[in-house]
Amino acid sequence: MDSDQIVDIIIGEIRETVPELADRPIGRGDSMADLGVDSIERSEIILATLEAVGLKVPMVQLHGPRNIGELADLIDAKKSG
Amino acid sequence: MPRKAADPIRFAGIGVASGLGHGRAAFREGLFAGRNVFSELKREGREAPEGEQPFLGVEMPEPPAVLPPRVDRTATLTGRVAASVLAEAWEDAGLDAIAPERIGLVVGGSNLATRERALALVEYWEKRAFVRPRHGHMFLDTDLCGLCTAAFPIRGFAMTVGGASASGAVAIVEARNAIRSGRVDACIALGAMQDLGGHDLQALRALGAMGSDRFSDVPEKACRPMDADHDGFLYGEAAAALVLCRESVGLSKTYGTLLGAASIADGTRGPEPNHEGQIRAARMALAEAGLAAADIDHVNGHATGTPSGDDTELETYRALGLHHTRINATKSILGHGLAAAGAIETAAVLVQMAEGRLHPTRNLETPIDPGFKWVGVAPVEQKIGHALKFSFGFGGVNAALVIGAPEASR
Numbered sequence: 051m052d053s054d055q056i057v058d059i060i061i062g063e064i065r066e067t068v069p070e071l072a073d074r075p076i077g078r079g080d081s082m083a084d085l086g087v088d089s090i091e092r093s094e095i096i097l098a099t100l101e102a103v104g105l106k107v108p109m110v111q112l113h114g115p116r117n118i119g120e121l122a123d124l125i126d127a128k129k130s131g
Numbered sequence: 132m133p134r135k136a137a138d139p140i141r142f143a144g145i146g147v148a149s150g151l152g153h154g155r156a157a158f159r160e161g162l163f164a165g166r167n168v169f170s171e172l173k174r175e176g177r178e179a180p181e182g183e184q185p186f187l188g189v190e191m192p193e194p195p196a197v198l199p200p201r202v203d204r205t206a207t208l209t210g211r212v213a214a215s216v217l218a219e220a221w222e223d224a225g226l227d228a229i230a231p232e233r234i235g236l237v238v239g240g241s242n243l244a245t246r247e248r249a250l251a252l253v254e255y256w257e258k259r260a261f262v263r264p265r266h267g268h269m270f271l272d273t274d275l276c277g278l279c280t281a282a283f284p285i286r287g288f289a290m291t292v293g294g295a296s297a298s299g300a301v302a303i304v305e306a307r308n309a310i311r312s313g314r315v316d317a318c319i320a321l322g323a324m325q326d327l328g329g330h331d332l333q334a335l336r337a338l339g340a341m342g343s344d345r346f347s348d349v350p351e352k353a354c355r356p357m358d359a360d361h362d363g364f365l366y367g368e369a370a371a372a373l374v375l376c377r378e379s380v381g382l383s384k385t386y387g388t389l390l391g392a393a394s395i396a397d398g399t400r401g402p403e404p405n406h407e408g409q410i411r412a413a414r415m416a417l418a419e420a421g422l423a424a425a426d427i428d429h430v431n432g433h434a435t436g437t438p439s440g441d442d443t444e445l446e447t448y449r450a451l452g453l454h455h456t457r458i459n460a461t462k463s464i465l466g467h468g469l470a471a472a473g474a475i476e477t478a479a480v481l482v483q484m485a486e487g488r489l490h491p492t493r494n495l496e497t498p499i500d501p502g503f504k505w506v507g508v509a510p511v512e513q514k515i516g517h518a519l520k521f522s523f524g525f526g527g528v529n530a531a532l533v534i535g536a537p538e539a540s541r
Contacts, residue, residue, distance in 0.1 A: 067201075067204075068201055069200040069201055069204065070200070070201060090264060090265055093264040093265075094263055094264055094265055097261055097262075097263055097264060098261075098263070100260075100261060101258065101261035106260045106261075
């Protein structure tokens, strides 16, 4: 699994959590905040992604990324590391 | 003549959901037809232990979606049904006419979503690291208050009250109190859907409260309140929202007036019924209404179909002198809605008042006590002036409501 596959998982979880975004193009450069995802929804999306990739890390270790691509890179790095 | 309150409190809107369907039209039609909706329970998480008879009862169709999809997907079934009955009652009463700060919400019921909670536990116990954060606010029954007040302009107050199987009636009592105290001008009493799982159902069966062994192969005959062949209550999914308001606030609809209401404790810890508590609650409600038992022309029983519950309630009817009045049991049609029962059965009283007709009591073929004027398996035409509604709950909760027809109480 690479960062692009994790991006696909994150985007799938975003569309599931916020049905209004079903038809909106979403890519690595988008941030969840800009997409209108609220903070609880963001936590839900990240937990669901972690479950999908099988990575157990405390949520605080995933603060910092400014967009979906950076979040996927960070999850990918933690998974590899 | 009933006592005239300075500013009586009346029922101005109804929203209902049950095995008969969603909305007042399906409710009315199904009640008077005495339509059978009992079958084996099929919803995920309601499986009986291996090798045992499936649980019998009533499940409702999928509720109409009234919440935005983004919110809807996060709500429990109990929450989605609550929003649906609230939407119907809101529109029926025309609550938009009242300032949000003058509207309150009392949700009756506790531990409402145990089926979904058990399913989530089974799925996530071994991988607790991935428990969804939203569970942190959803496991509280008061999530229903948040869900409903976020979707509707209710800004007076919102809370839950528990009274076991009397919760719906207790919610009506507390909504009445909130209006009477001046806290709000209108208040919704919402008997919430108690979503039982197989764990709960099995315990209720083991406790001897839930039937039915006798009619395990014929679900349509299994629920028999006040009949000699009764052997326990049958669960039925249900929910109801009732809008109560002060007469003077000017909502146009009037289903009936709440002339008297009482909810008292009898000092019982467990499921055992107590006729002294039942009698005291009824006498308090009647006294508040300024009525005698002789003035009551319809009794809607708690009447679950458990042998000790029915026997105790009959003792109460005898002590109060209710031999002259027509009695029926809404649970014979809907099953036992537990938290919702008191609210949806009060809705049944109001619908019967409006129609001048009493719904049948399914399966009441051989009344345990034929000395009462039962409404049997056929409906009865009768104008109702004053109705007495009973609701009892485990833990010694006894509630009684006296409701006057719009014309009788003016």
